[in-house]
Amino acid sequence: MSTQTSNDRPNAAPPLIFELGQEGRANRYVEEGRPLDQFLPTSLLRDELPLPDNSELEVVRHFTKLSQRTFGIDLGFYPLGSCTMKYNPRVNDAMASKREFAQLHPYTPDEHAQGALQVMYELERSLSSLFGMAAFSLNPSAGAHAELAALLIAKKYFKDRGESHRDKVIVPDTAHGTNPASAAMCGFKVISLPSDERGRVSVEEIKKVVGPDTAVCMMTNPNTLGLFEDHIHEIAAAVHEVGGLMYYDGANANAIMGNVRPGDMGFDLMHLNLHKTFTIPHGGGGAGHGPVGVAAHLVDYLPTPYVRATPAKADATASNGRPLAPSDAMTYELDFDRPKSIGPMRSFWSNFAHAVRALAYIYANGADGLKKVSQLAVLNANYVRVKVADFLETPYPEICRHEFVASAQDLKKATGVKALDIAKALLDHGMMAPTMYFPLIVPECLMIEPTETESKETLDHFVEVLREIVETARKEPETIMAAPVKTVVGRVDETRAARQPDLKWEPASA
Numbered sequence: 001m002s003t004q005t006s007n008d009r010p011n012a013a014p015p016l017i018f019e020l021g022q023e024g025r026a027n028r029y030v031e032e033g034r035p036l037d038q039f040l041p042t043s044l045l046r047d048e049l050p051l052p053d054n055s056e057l058e059v060v061r062h063f064t065k066l067s068q069r070t071f072g073i074d075l076g077f078y079p080l081g082s083c084t085m086k087y088n089p090r091v092n093d094a095m096a097s098k099r100e101f102a103q104l105h106p107y108t109p110d111e112h113a114q115g116a117l118q119v120m121y122e123l124e125r126s127l128s129s130l131f132g133m134a135a136f137s138l139n140p141s142a143g144a145h146a147e148l149a150a151l152l153i154a155k156k157y158f159k160d161r162g163e164s165h166r167d168k169v170i171v172p173d174t175a176h177g178t179n180p181a182s183a184a185m186c187g188f189k190v191i192s193l194p195s196d197e198r199g200r201v202s203v204e205e206i207k208k209v210v211g212p213d214t215a216v217c218m219m220t221n222p223n224t225l226g227l228f229e230d231h232i233h234e235i236a237a238a239v240h241e242v243g244g245l246m247y248y249d250g251a252n253a254n255a256i257m258g259n260v261r262p263g264d265m266g267f268d269l270m271h272l273n274l275h276k277t278f279t280i281p282h283g284g285g286g287a288g289h290g291p292v293g294v295a296a297h298l299v300d301y302l303p304t305p306y307v308r309a310t311p312a313k314a315d316a317t318a319s320n321g322r323p324l325a326p327s328d329a330m331t332y333e334l335d336f337d338r339p340k341s342i343g344p345m346r347s348f349w350s351n352f353a354h355a356v357r358a359l360a361y362i363y364a365n366g367a368d369g370l371k372k373v374s375q376l377a378v379l380n381a382n383y384v385r386v387k388v389a390d391f392l393e394t395p396y397p398e399i400c401r402h403e404f405v406a407s408a409q410d411l412k413k414a415t416g417v418k419a420l421d422i423a424k425a426l427l428d429h430g431m432m433a434p435t436m437y438f439p440l441i442v443p444e445c446l447m448i449e450p451t452e453t454e455s456k457e458t459l460d461h462f463v464e465v466l467r468e469i470v471e472t473a474r475k476e477p478e479t480i481m482a483a484p485v486k487t488v489v490g491r492v493d494e495t496r497a498a499r500q501p502d503l504k505w506e507p508a509s510a
């Protein structure tokens with residue numbers, strides 16, 4: 001990416017590894033006379049690669065420093081609204097790294113992969129019961145990927161019913177951009193639904209747009225303003241009355257998990273972002289996991305494979321000859337023979353390591369624990385909301401769910417300091433910025449999601465830092481507009497970074 005780096009920054013970027021080193025410094029710890037191909041397969045060695053001569057210590061220091069120049073939840077507070085950047089318990093990784101899971105080849109025959117299939121089955125059953133769906137497919141790899149899967153399911157379902165004329169997808173104006181994008185990718189026409197003054201979808205508005213051409217209404221509940229759609233039953237009834245389907249964008253499931261279920265609200269299809277709600281490291285475009293769930297009438301359309309469990313034969317013994325343990329009492333298999341299925345959404349079965357992480361999180365918390373997770377997420381968001389309302393506008397001043405929106409519009413009018421400047425200034429305090437300029441209906445929007453895993457001290461500190469930034473903006477706006485000054489790079493020329501990305505390193509002498 002193109003960046004404006006400045007060398008007098010306290011944290012200026014280190015030289016590249018190719019620029020370090022001195023001839024003859026490498027291999028200090030490699031035994032004299034022991035050729036390198038004893039350590040690396042010859043197929044990986046290339047003579048023409050001009051690798052720098054660095055000592056092991058230099059290499060370790062270099063990469064350790066680099067690892068400290070990024071930002072993540074392990075380094076500081078990360079209130080990125082709608083992204084649920086909560087703590088990722090290390091026990092999840094310990095489970096996912098177990099040799100039996102990590103080294104399992106995806107083509108291992110089902111009978112030799114019973115433990116892995118059991119993980120997938122139990123995750124699928126847990127999610128179905130937690131969210132009130134008949135079944136989930138674990139196949140899709142992210143939220144947007146699952147949205148696409150769900151809309152392909154809807155399309156096939158309507159085709160089978162002879163209702164291919166249904167070509168409209170209704171999307172509220174608070175929706176995440178992936179919703180209309182997924183609908184458009186499936187060839188649907190997108191109808192944008194305005195929110196009412198309470199920041200919600202109104203029953204009158206929905207009744208105005210539904211009709212015989214309605215395919216799906218996509219909703220996020222709570223929506224991205226952090227507000228629960230309190231007329232959800234009437235909205236679902238209005239869509240169902242004309243024969244349409246209700247889709248639940250589960251990115252905000254951290255607000256409701258264990259307390260209310262989309263299935264009970266009247267949704268026919270949904271997705272979950274396991275990487276958000278169920279503690280899987282994410283951000284930076286890393287691998288996600290987005291199961292797609294459906295009500296009973298759509299189960300046959302789910303992506304393949306589907307993990308099936310059947311009671312094991314009564315006389316069966318475990319493969320090592322011991323009697324069956326209770327967990328062995330089932331036989332698990334990947335079911336590909338599903339004629340109505342939309343087929344697989346990706347290669348292989350799922351981001352399996354993430355399925356292990358999510359199930360570890362579910363079992364570590366239990367049903368009561370998960371319910372408490374969302375209650376604490378809601379409590380933390382409201383705690384921060386009330387305090388922030390002291391010095392920034394909060395356009396929807398009522399009890400929110402797991403996140404809320406603030407606006408810097410008044411501040412901008414008075415001082416010129418924008419939401420973007422506040423976000424940049426937070427970086428200098430070792431915190432990530434909130435989500436900005438989304439949802440689009442709130443001008444100068446800052447969308448704040450503290451999550452349940454932060455302490456009261458961290459929340460208080462965040463509020464005080466934010467207050468200080470706003471106060472500074474009122475006195476000396478140019479200070480805030482110049483932020484960040486302590487980070488590795490300053491403000492990025494975002495247009496140039498997008499249009500003329502500089503992605504290749506070349507030696508200075510070349």
Ligand SMILES: *Cc1c(COP(=O)(O)O)cnc(C)c1O
Nearest residue numbers: 082142143144176178251273288
């Ligand atoms: C994150 C998010 C998505 C998209 O999910 P990905 O896993 O990033 O593809 C969709 N809707 C909402 C509301 C989100 O916050």
